[in-house]
Amino acid sequence: MAITITRDQIDGFDDDRYRARLINSLSGIKSAVLLGTYNEETKVSNLAVFSSLFHLGANPPLMGFIVRPDISPRHTLENIKNNGSYTVNILKSDKMVNIHHTSARFPADVSEFDACGFKELFEAGTIAPFVEEAPLKWSMKLVRIVDIPENGTHMIIGSIEKILMAKDFTNDDGQILYDEVDPCLVSGLDCYHKVGKGKRFSYAKPDHCPTELVRR
Amino acid sequence: MAITITRDQIDGFDDDRYRARLINSLSGIKSAVLLGTYNEETKVSNLAVFSSLFHLGANPPLMGFIVRPDISPRHTLENIKNNGSYTVNILKSDKMVNIHHTSARFPADVSEFDACGFKELFEAGTIAPFVEEAPLKWSMKLVRIVDIPENGTHMIIGSIEKILMAKDFTNDDGQILYDEVDPCLVSGLDCYHKVGKGKRFSYAKPDHCPTELVRR
Numbered sequence: 124m125a126i127t128i129t130r131d132q133i134d135g136f137d138d139d140r141y142r143a144r145l146i147n148s149l150s151g152i153k154s155a156v157l158l159g160t161y162n163e164e165t166k167v168s169n170l171a172v173f174s175s176l177f178h179l180g181a182n183p184p185l186m187g188f189i190v191r192p193d194i195s196p197r198h199t200l201e202n203i204k205n206n207g208s209y210t211v212n213i214l215k216s217d218k219m220v221n222i223h224h225t226s227a228r229f230p231a232d233v234s235e236f237d238a239c240g241f242k243e244l245f246e247a248g249t250i251a252p253f254v255e256e257a258p259l260k261w262s263m264k265l266v267r268i269v270d271i272p273e274n275g276t277h278m279i280i281g282s283i284e285k286i287l288m289a290k291d292f293t294n295d296d297g298q299i300l301y302d303e304v305d306p307c308l309v310s311g312l313d314c315y316h317k318v319g320k321g322k323r324f325s326y327a328k329p330d331h332c333p334t335e336l337v338r339r
Numbered sequence: 340m341a342i343t344i345t346r347d348q349i350d351g352f353d354d355d356r357y358r359a360r361l362i363n364s365l366s367g368i369k370s371a372v373l374l375g376t377y378n379e380e381t382k383v384s385n386l387a388v389f390s391s392l393f394h395l396g397a398n399p400p401l402m403g404f405i406v407r408p409d410i411s412p413r414h415t416l417e418n419i420k421n422n423g424s425y426t427v428n429i430l431k432s433d434k435m436v437n438i439h440h441t442s443a444r445f446p447a448d449v450s451e452f453d454a455c456g457f458k459e460l461f462e463a464g465t466i467a468p469f470v471e472e473a474p475l476k477w478s479m480k481l482v483r484i485v486d487i488p489e490n491g492t493h494m495i496i497g498s499i500e501k502i503l504m505a506k507d508f509t510n511d512d513g514q515i516l517y518d519e520v521d522p523c524l525v526s527g528l529d530c531y532h533k534v535g536k537g538k539r540f541s542y543a544k545p546d547h548c549p550t551e552l553v554r555r
Contacts, residue, residue: 128502133400144513146397146499149477151370151429152517152524152534153393177369177391177405180490181362184349187494189393189403213367220540220549227543238545261365266489273482273496274396278403280489283362286344297360298527301368308368308524310537311514313552317535318368324436324529327443329454333436336529 148311155222155309157241158188159210160202161251162231168243168252169198170235172225174309176211184283185266186211192275198231203279207265208250212257216307219315226312249285258289258304298323364527371438371525373457374404375426376418377467378447384459384468385414386451388441390525392427400499401482402427408491414447419495423481424466428473432523435531442528465501474505475520514539 128145136142153174160169179185190200203209214222224239236243242255249262263281270277292299301321308316324333344361352358369390376385395401406416419425430438440455452459458471465478479497486493508515517537524532540549 124506126504126507128504130400130498130500133499133502134398138513139398141513142400143397145509145515146400147394148513148515148517149475149499149502150392150394150402151372152522153369154367156367175393176366177393178363178366179405179487179492180407181359182350182355183490184346184358184362185490186366187405189395191396216535219538220551223540223549224543227545229545233545259365269485269487269494271395271485271496274399274401276395278485278494280487282346283349283365284346286349286365288342288344290340291342293361297354297357297364298530299361299364301364301526301530301532306368308534310517313542313549314514314517314537314539316517316537318524319432319533319535321526321530321532322435324439324531326529327440329443329445329449333439333529335436 144311148314152308152310152316154213155307155315157212157214157222157225157254157257158199159212159252159254160199161206161208162198162202163206163250165232167232168234168236169202170225170239170241170254171199172222172309179280185280186263186283187278187280190277190279200277202251203265204268206250209263209265209281210249210251210253211261211263212254213259213304213306214254214257215305216315216317218256219307222307223313223315246285253287259292259299261286360527364530368524368526368532370429371435371523371531373428373430373438373441373470373473374415375428375468375470376415377422377424378414378418379422379466381448383448384450384452385418386441386455386457386470387415388438388525395496401496402479402499403494403496406493406495416493418467419481420484422466425479425481425497426465426467426469427477427479428470429475429520429522430470430473431521432531432533434472435523438523439529439531462501469503475508475515477502
């Protein structure tokens with residue numbers, strides 16, 4: 124049966140966790156990426172799962188993500204503020220348990236790489252460690268942090284600096300074909316998914332329906 | 340064979356469309372949502388596919404999305420600026436051709452609802468039309484537009500006002516179970532995907548690996 128949930132009902136939920144699960148899962152299914160950072164003072168790496176990565180532009184190559192105010196302590200944000208370096212790591216769907224484990228509140232002196240079963244990969248010119256097992260990963264340089272006063276979150280804008288692929292996942296026209304990457308997706312706070320084979324369609328024109336591309 | 344693509348190589352691509360496809364698809368697989376808006380002056384509805392919707396917070400219930408500067412003319416942004424109302428519509432994966440068709444550059448006097456095969460649903464108290472066929476959809480009220488001077492994009496922050504579900508897709512604990520929604524996902528500019536069945540895991544703790552939840 125069809126149901127309607129009004130803003131008054133959302134605001135009126137007694138259970139904050141119920142509201143958090145509903146609203147967080149409402150925004151859909153997204154990539155579950157691991158962000159790697161490094162504390163140069165303590166020499167401890169940090170790794171944490173985020174689902175809010177989004178494309179900002181290709182030239183210059185920019186991406187954004189959101190840091191919640193209630194993730195406490197926010198090692199990822201502190202490390203990025205201190206040295207401006209972070210990595211984005213796309214893991215295969217068979218790592219979903221390990222990916223979810225990085226969301227636990229580990230103390231600052233514990234590296235989630237060790238605790239959750241991932242290997243660090245340090246590359247010349249990048250302070251933050253990559254996840255060695257990630258078939259697709261790239262380093263980012265902090266561009267700007269935009270504070271969002273409505274709820275205390277922060278949008279982190281960064282530029283893509285170096286892309287590492289375990290094999291060439293790109294098509295002739297530049298598109299990354301995710302069928303072989305088999306990335307891990309997430310909805311809400313704890314629900315993980317595999318993705319089906321992609322279908323590509325022709326450039327959309329007003330006067331006819333797009334057609335599926337045979338050459339992918 | 341493993342490959343590396345440096346920032347210099349990205350900046351040096353002669354073909355802007357190659358760079359756009361690579362960088363846009365790099366940000367991963369995301370929900371392909373249709374945003375509905377309404378021009379009160381001309382009485383024409385607008386519908387357009389976006390892949391940058393992200394969760395900002397549950398209390399108040401806020402979401403953001405990015406409007407590119409090169410989507411010209413930007414009917415969605417103009418309509419939102421004029422009346423502050425928009426709808427987010429999650430369509431089933433069997434609508435991927437129709438969803439992609441909304442990305443064509445239709446003239447301002449053409450409604451993508453008609454041109455791409457979707458039905459408008461107007462609800463009391465919401466100016467923008469919903470997509471009737473969407474199993475999961477909600478209305479948004481504009482909160483603030485954040486300009487991103489680095490590349491001329493805009494982040495649109497809005498609050499969730501009313502959620503409409505064709506049936507109750509939520510679990511007891513608030514999580515929306517997407518297995519029955521069967522939402523359409525997208526990578527890059529033209530590659531659409533179905534998603535696999537979700538697996539939920541226990542709240543992550545530092546001292547042990549999360550376990551799969553049997554009760555979903």
